[in-house]
Amino acid sequence: MTETRRWYVVDRIEGDRAVLVADDGGEPVDLPVASLPFQAREAMVLAVPLDGNGRPQWARAERDEGEERRRLNEGKARLERLKRRDPGGDVSL
Amino acid sequence: MTFWAALLLGTLTAADTPAVAITFLDVGQGDATLIESPDGKRALVDAGRATWRVREKLQVMGVDTLDLVVATHADMDHIGGLDGILYELPIRSYMDNGVPHTTREYRELMDLVEWSGVPYVAATARTITLGDVSLRVLPPWPEARDQNNASVGLVVEFGAFRMLLTGDAEREELRYFLSLGVPTVAVLKAGHHGALNAVTPGWVQATKPRVVVVSVGAGNAYGHPDPMALRYYARYADAIYRTDRDGEILITGRQDGSFEVTTWDEAGKPLTRTFPAVEAR
Numbered sequence: 001m002t003e004t005r006r007w008y009v010v011d012r013i014e015g016d017r018a019v020l021v022a023d024d025g026g027e028p029v030d031l032p033v034a035s036l037p038f039q040a041r042e043a044m045v046l047a048v049p050l051d052g053n054g055r056p057q058w059a060r061a062e063r064d065e066g067e068e069r070r071r072l073n074e075g076k077a078r079l080e081r082l083k084r085r086d087p088g089g090d091v092s093l
Numbered sequence: 094m095t096f097w098a099a100l101l102l103g104t105l106t107a108a109d110t111p112a113v114a115i116t117f118l119d120v121g122q123g124d125a126t127l128i129e130s131p132d133g134k135r136a137l138v139d140a141g142r143a144t145w146r147v148r149e150k151l152q153v154m155g156v157d158t159l160d161l162v163v164a165t166h167a168d169m170d171h172i173g174g175l176d177g178i179l180y181e182l183p184i185r186s187y188m189d190n191g192v193p194h195t196t197r198e199y200r201e202l203m204d205l206v207e208w209s210g211v212p213y214v215a216a217t218a219r220t221i222t223l224g225d226v227s228l229r230v231l232p233p234w235p236e237a238r239d240q241n242n243a244s245v246g247l248v249v250e251f252g253a254f255r256m257l258l259t260g261d262a263e264r265e266e267l268r269y270f271l272s273l274g275v276p277t278v279a280v281l282k283a284g285h286h287g288a289l290n291a292v293t294p295g296w297v298q299a300t301k302p303r304v305v306v307v308s309v310g311a312g313n314a315y316g317h318p319d320p321m322a323l324r325y326y327a328r329y330a331d332a333i334y335r336t337d338r339d340g341e342i343l344i345t346g347r348q349d350g351s352f353e354v355t356t357w358d359e360a361g362k363p364l365t366r367t368f369p370a371v372e373a374r
Contacts, residue, residue, distance in 0.1 A: 086215050
């Protein structure tokens, strides 16, 4: 039987707490950094197994570095495209 | 009379002299700041965690267009409300810190920015003229390894009145901003919701704020604002305002450097404190 997983992203680290947001929406999750099996860092993409009741098993979270790189590269490429719209210099609105 | 009723009745424009109006919106744990020039140009800097918190406030304030939207950095408590604003309001230009995030919310926001065709204004060292108000951009620290330390800074100037916004910049980026040259200011938004990692004695000494505004949610889990940080600010500031206690905070700045701070008490009565123009501190 395939284990159900949910993808989360570490939105930010606030002291000893990590704020995570799920790819499929919902309220951000705020949990102690120590709840994760590795040192969490901002922008990490995590695959998190769910238990039978749909609750995330944070201690079994795995980092998805490939997806993380893909998203960051996609973001960088988009920003390069957007910079072509920049009027340059000082701007008067 | 509540803040919103006062706005509807137009009673907030008591003085005859032109003024820049800066409203720190109470969006809970997050930032959202609206800057309005005397000639009606508007910039929104960040939009808190969720669109609904900001949208209603902008509607009541009669904001139907934004000349500039600035996402100081891509954390959710700053950009979470932006997608709905971009979707619903005409936006004339968009600026962010140029550092991608991996959240769905960031990617959807950038989908909208790209799809809408809005001019993108990179956060380089440049000045944005917003009607009679100038916004000097403090570019993100090039060596930043996280979003906070890659925040866009803005020096808002209207004549001798100056205000400084630094997103969630922490000590390392504040040092970088100081190296770029930061003026003394009338109003300073406390960095990173009043966290201790976003202020130094040197920062406060250099900026010498007369008023500090902390945009922060009540009962947040992060201990914001930090009591030690508040003590640093209190060394120079005559007053510290907090959105968790004061709600919406309106700053009205005039060209001679004088300004007023208005909040509303629980009964909705406006409480205005006037800060006269002073010689350089």
